[in-house]
Amino acid sequence: MLFGILVGCFYAAVSVGLSVAFGLLDVPHVAHPALMVLGSYCTYLLGLYGWDPIVAGIALMPLFFLLGVAIYRFYYETFEKRGSDAGVRGLAFFFGLAFIVEVGLILAFGVDQRMVEADYIGKSLSLGGYRIPWRLLVAFGVALLLMAALTLYLSRTFTGRAIKAVAQDEPALRLMGANPVRIKQWAFGIATAVTALAGAMLIVVGPVEPSLDRVYIGRTFCVVVLAGLGSMTGTLFAGLILGVSESIVLTLFGASWAPAVAFGLLLVVLGIRPQGLFGR
Amino acid sequence: MSKHFGGFAALSEVSLEVAPGERFGLIGPNGSGKTTLINCVSGALRNESGSIVFDGAEISRLPAYQRTRRGIARSFQIPRPFKTMSVLENLVVPLEYVAHRRTLHTADTWDEAMAILRQMGMAEKADSPSNLLSQVELRKLELARAMAARPRLLISDEAMAGLAGNEVDEVLKILFDLNAAGITIIMIEHIMQAVMRFSQRVICLDAGRIICEGAPAEIVKNPDVQKAYLGA
Amino acid sequence: MKFWIGVAVTVALAAGLALSGTNEYFFYAGYVVLQFVVLATAWNILGGYAGYVNFGTAAFFGIGAYTAVVLFKAVGAPLGVQILAAACASGLLGFGTGLLTLRLRGIFFSIATVAVIFIMHTAIVNWRYVGGATGVQLLRPPAMPLFDSYTRMLFVVMAVMAVVGVCIARYIEVSWIGRGLRAIRDSEEAAECSGVPTLKLKLFACTVSGALMGAAGAPLPMYMSFLEPASSFDLNYSVSALAMPMIGGTSHWLGPVIGAILLGSVQQIVTVTISNEINVLVVGVLLVVFVVAAPDGVLGLLRKLKWFHRSSG
Numbered sequence: 001m002l003f004g005i006l007v008g009c010f011y012a013a014v015s016v017g018l019s020v021a022f023g024l025l026d027v028p029h030v031a032h033p034a035l036m037v038l039g040s041y042c043t044y045l046l047g048l049y050g051w052d053p054i055v056a057g058i059a060l061m062p063l064f065f066l067l068g069v070a071i072y073r074f075y076y077e078t079f080e081k082r083g084s085d086a087g088v089r090g091l092a093f094f095f096g097l098a099f100i101v102e103v104g105l106i107l108a109f110g111v112d113q114r115m116v117e118a119d120y121i122g123k124s125l126s127l128g129g130y131r132i133p134w135r136l137l138v139a140f141g142v143a144l145l146l147m148a149a150l151t152l153y154l155s156r157t158f159t160g161r162a163i164k165a166v167a168q169d170e171p172a173l174r175l176m177g178a179n180p181v182r183i184k185q186w187a188f189g190i191a192t193a194v195t196a197l198a199g200a201m202l203i204v205v206g207p208v209e210p211s212l213d214r215v216y217i218g219r220t221f222c223v224v225v226l227a228g229l230g231s232m233t234g235t236l237f238a239g240l241i242l243g244v245s246e247s248i249v250l251t252l253f254g255a256s257w258a259p260a261v262a263f264g265l266l267l268v269v270l271g272i273r274p275q276g277l278f279g280r
Numbered sequence: 281m282s283k284h285f286g287g288f289a290a291l292s293e294v295s296l297e298v299a300p301g302e303r304f305g306l307i308g309p310n311g312s313g314k315t316t317l318i319n320c321v322s323g324a325l326r327n328e329s330g331s332i333v334f335d336g337a338e339i340s341r342l343p344a345y346q347r348t349r350r351g352i353a354r355s356f357q358i359p360r361p362f363k364t365m366s367v368l369e370n371l372v373v374p375l376e377y378v379a380h381r382r383t384l385h386t387a388d389t390w391d392e393a394m395a396i397l398r399q400m401g402m403a404e405k406a407d408s409p410s411n412l413l414s415q416v417e418l419r420k421l422e423l424a425r426a427m428a429a430r431p432r433l434l435i436s437d438e439a440m441a442g443l444a445g446n447e448v449d450e451v452l453k454i455l456f457d458l459n460a461a462g463i464t465i466i467m468i469e470h471i472m473q474a475v476m477r478f479s480q481r482v483i484c485l486d487a488g489r490i491i492c493e494g495a496p497a498e499i500v501k502n503p504d505v506q507k508a509y510l511g512a
Numbered sequence: 513m514k515f516w517i518g519v520a521v522t523v524a525l526a527a528g529l530a531l532s533g534t535n536e537y538f539f540y541a542g543y544v545v546l547q548f549v550v551l552a553t554a555w556n557i558l559g560g561y562a563g564y565v566n567f568g569t570a571a572f573f574g575i576g577a578y579t580a581v582v583l584f585k586a587v588g589a590p591l592g593v594q595i596l597a598a599a600c601a602s603g604l605l606g607f608g609t610g611l612l613t614l615r616l617r618g619i620f621f622s623i624a625t626v627a628v629i630f631i632m633h634t635a636i637v638n639w640r641y642v643g644g645a646t647g648v649q650l651l652r653p654p655a656m657p658l659f660d661s662y663t664r665m666l667f668v669v670m671a672v673m674a675v676v677g678v679c680i681a682r683y684i685e686v687s688w689i690g691r692g693l694r695a696i697r698d699s700e701e702a703a704e705c706s707g708v709p710t711l712k713l714k715l716f717a718c719t720v721s722g723a724l725m726g727a728a729g730a731p732l733p734m735y736m737s738f739l740e741p742a743s744s745f746d747l748n749y750s751v752s753a754l755a756m757p758m759i760g761g762t763s764h765w766l767g768p769v770i771g772a773i774l775l776g777s778v779q780q781i782v783t784v785t786i787s788n789e790i791n792v793l794v795v796g797v798l799l800v801v802f803v804v805a806a807p808d809g810v811l812g813l814l815r816k817l818k819w820f821h822r823s824s825g
Contacts, residue, residue: 030626
């Protein structure tokens with residue numbers, strides 16, 4: 001149960017990048033989990049040189065920011081500008097991208113699981129009769145900080161508010177002299193940078209393998225849809241709900257059913273209340 | 281025909297009636313709820329309270345396509361042609377799905393579509409791809425497509441926005457002709473001279489409420505209407 | 513008329529090949545390519561005509577395969593019955609998925625189809641009757657006396673299925689149904705206001721599409737003498753079924769056929785000569801390249817060169 005809460009918060013942090021990219025910017029970014037796994041592998045690589053995962057994650061953020069900007073720019077020039085058929089082709093593009101990243105990772109690293117080492121991995125904290133692995137606590141902590149930082153950024157800084165504004169009323173923003181494309185580009189870059197750190201946490205929480213992005217498509221979209229598009233606080237709640245649900249199913253039915261929880265919950269939400277808990 | 285609405289965030293307690301064969305004008309500043317109103321009537325949106333009654337039947341629960349089949353047609357403010365189809369084919373869609381739903385094997389929809397195009401003065405554009413038309417042609421296509429659905433009520437949503445003077449006259453003539461043929465028309469417009477010339481009765485909306493109702497000449501002189509447009 | 517001649521020629525060709533002395537490997541590979549013709553054609557009914565991108569081909573395909581296996585194990589059903597039952601099962605799955613999500617925007621439908629893959633996969637993995645994660649081995653019944661091997665017979669069966677699939681797609685495309693689907697793809701709002709029952713049409717397309725995918729999956733257990741969840745619900749089916757129409761061209765029934773033959777053959781060659789992973793990479797890269805550079809696919813390029821005119825042929 002406690003695991004559920006810790007992991008749930010981690011899921012929320014993982015999904016927050018998608019919440020910006022899809023929830024606010026309306027980009028059909030199904031390649032988001034693939035980029036996160038890419039982040040995990042980069043963390044692994046740096047780990048081979050002795051880098052601590054958290055440090056590695058933070059160091060990767062600027063690189064991933066640029067990657068995000070590049071991807072959005074490409075997406076915008078190729079698809080969003082042309083309108084009409086763009087929806088189908090944009091989706092197909094990201095789907096293809098996700099596959100290319102996944103296969104690229106398989107070719108580079110093989111299908112075996114990779115892990116990273118650090119002081120806090122492998123040890124547990126004893127608290128009132130429970131043993132809580134430190135790595136979960138670390139991931140939980142970083143996740144919380146990350147989400148808090150992002151929420152503050154979106155509500156306090158000028159660019160942050162511009163990002164929220166562009167999601168709600170693009171023409172008005174244009175009238176104010178701001179360039180919506182550059183803002184969206186920036187936002188996508190931030191979303192991808194956040195994903196890098198999430199990827200670092202992913203490999204802290206457990207070993208990674210290239211096909212991990214598939215189950216995370218379910219988890220991240222479940223969280224984003226359950227939260228309601230564009231809601232940052234909702235993402236935290238939704239993540240917690242998912243984390244707890246998964247751990248309940250895990251305890252009652254065993255590990256082989258766990259991957260289906262996120263997807264099942266997603267279908268239920270889509271069927272009953274597609275605008276999510278806090279949606280616009 | 282009569283339509284009653286109740287509260288929706290964009291529309292509060294809006295209630296209005298339109299008589300058969302009437303030329304009805306709907307004006308109001310941007311954001312006053314005009315498009316929301318017709319979205320509720322056409323079925324693109326669901327009104328939260330109140331009811332919509334068309335020709336004696338309650339239609340609030342019906343999906344949009346069924347309202348079209350009952351005789352309500354609309355054109356879109358920003359034209360939405362079926363881009364991958366030719367101009368002619370655009371008209372065949374409503375003909376197949378509304379007018380000739382039960383008689384597809386006997387009807388010649390392509391000929392009928394051609395006839396409608398001739399009425400609009402666009403016959404020579406029949407085989408053009410619909411995404412290559414000029415603004416006024418696009419507006420006419422919107423109206424033609426609404427016409428092909430054989431409506432009894434046609435809602436024209438800012439069909440003349442951004443058009444030049446003679447183009448406005450062209451579109452206005454089409455609407456007059458349609459009305460003469462017995463179709464009730466609700467016109468949403470910002471171009472005041474068009475509204476004045478066309479409407480028998482006008483309603484002005486502001487911030488989701490009706491602020492004035494009456495003949496065009498009165499509405500224009502009404503101080504509330506002037507305040508709504510010029511800003512308070 | 514030209515179309516039906518083409519159909520007759522195709523079926524005759526397939527049967528002729530199967531009865532000739534051609535290398536057995538040809539039929540192994542040919543079966544796979546024909547299977548992709550069915551999958552790509554099925555995908556295009558909803559994806560190309562209506563514009564709703566289905567990522568879940570693997571689910572419909574896998575359920576078709578497992579329906580066939582269950583019937584075979586339970587009552588020894590003949591192949592024909594297996595195919596029909598598989599079509600029904602996957603058609604139902606398509607209907608259900610559509611009912612849940614086709615009211616929403618396109619991307620939600622797409623994500624829901626990914627969800628369906630996972631859920632079906634997980635369900636099968638936990639089902640002991642079909643062997644769970646390890647899968648189930650099968651003994652093929654003897655082939656019809658005409659054919660030298662069971663594989664040759666399956667090749668012909670798949671050829672017939674491909675022809676049937678294309679006939680269905682073509683009928684939908686040129687009829688008022690196809691026009692309605694295209695209207696939905698071009699502007700769903702305007703379509704509704706033109707009297708098109710968008711939800712019903714989308715559901716129809718989704719159900720037919722799913723049913724065809726299930727039918728394509730039905731002979732798989734017999735083809736491999738073996739069935740396991742990991743390979744039946746392989747995401748590669750989803751990517752390929754999406755890539756092939758995008759590469760061939762989505763607005764005409766010929767597009768998925770061209771795409772399937774081209775990409776399917778490339779896949780066979782690459783898998784055998786290089787590796788399976790490179791194969792998936794190639795599919796991904798080709799998909800992205802075509803989506804970006806040649807959005808109307810091979811047919812679009814041919815049209816630009818005036819070698820192909822949009823007709824109801």
